[in-house]
Amino acid sequence: MAVTGAVMLAYLVAHMLGNLKIFFGPEEFNGYAHWLRTIGAPVLHHGWFLWLLRAGLLTAVVLHGVAAYQLTRRARAARPVRYAHRRARTDYATRTMRWGGVILALFVVWHLLDLTTGTVNPHGRPGQSYQNVVATFGTWYGNAVYGVAMLALGLHVRHGLLAAARSLGLAGARAERALRATGTGLALALTAGFLVVPVAVMTKVVS
């Protein structure tokens, strides 16, 4: 859980920062999208870097999901009889890890069909990433799906970072507070950094 989560978190930070290039206009953003396909050239063929990255991310997603499934199965087996007196345990971010993760997995499928393959995108032309993004966030459902997913992401990261650090034995008594602050800070930065794009499209800052 911890290692695969860290891999995906590192990718998300790069992804979020890359998205912000949309504020420099269509040429710059589409040029950036094109550059991503040329990373590693001439050693790597066109687009190979992206495919290697996708393979790595897919492995991380699958292993993360399998580990989560196993943990959930173990938890169910460890408490066959539930308490009659129910009460909300732990904080919201912790309680929503499992369903939040499912929401994020479903979002990733939609997100790939929308902005990678263009299948469900209203514009959907390869090489025109900027126009595709504007088209998605021109629809109410595009904004709704994206907004919910990014809030789920923030909650997931808020609990996930600290939990991962504890699993890897990094969160000592002294490091605990710093890691908690890092988790919350990173969750806020990622959610805000990702959400600023649809907000910009909605307010016509990006069009």
Added chain:
Amino acid sequence: MRLTLRVWRQSGPEAPGHLAEYEVDGLSADMSFLELLDVLNERLALGGEEPVAFDHDCREGICGACGMVVNGRAHGPEPTTACQLHLRSFADGEVVDVEPWRAAAFPVVKDLVVDRSALDRVIGAGGYVTAPTGSAPEAHATPVPAADAERAFADAACIGCGACVAACPNGSAALFTAAKVNHLNTLPQGAPEADRRVLSMVSAMDAEGFGGCTSAGECARACPAGIPLPTIAAMNRAYLRATRRP
């Protein structure tokens, strides 16, 4: 004061159980929760009914024998053991649910009594020092840094009551095992067997059917001995280090 208790009644390990409702009045706010059960049992016995079975011993919060889930919280609303929980923590006329620890590794023996031998087996897998130590050594013979002593002391405060397992949404015994691993691993007497201890105690913990830790933190909030949550991270660190070493 008066309380309405809904107590888990189960006549034996295989028997089906249910929550039975009892009105108990004439109570003092200064009574402990176990004294409340004593009052209830006295009345049940006088009425020819079977008294509620529950574990208890020292009744001063240090033995770890008592334990029950009160209103969904292990040991009830106060950060202490059920024996040190007082009725002043409840409102007059309140309905109070009393259930046993719920975990596959803690089968119910009767009513509120569960079998916590699983924790003993985790201890048996390495929660000790094998070197024959003889009589108490001279205190300054083996210097221990103050910070290590404090950490070992904090972990050694575990009374093995099982509240961490009962409170954990996953039914994990990570806090208990971590406390038992770390209080020995931190000290020079326990250090030579540190790797073997952590590996074997963690595998014993898994073999007992406890759930996995997801860092929910409910264990540390329920712990009457105040075992800190980061002790689990320290155990994970020791575990990873031990698996890397030959």
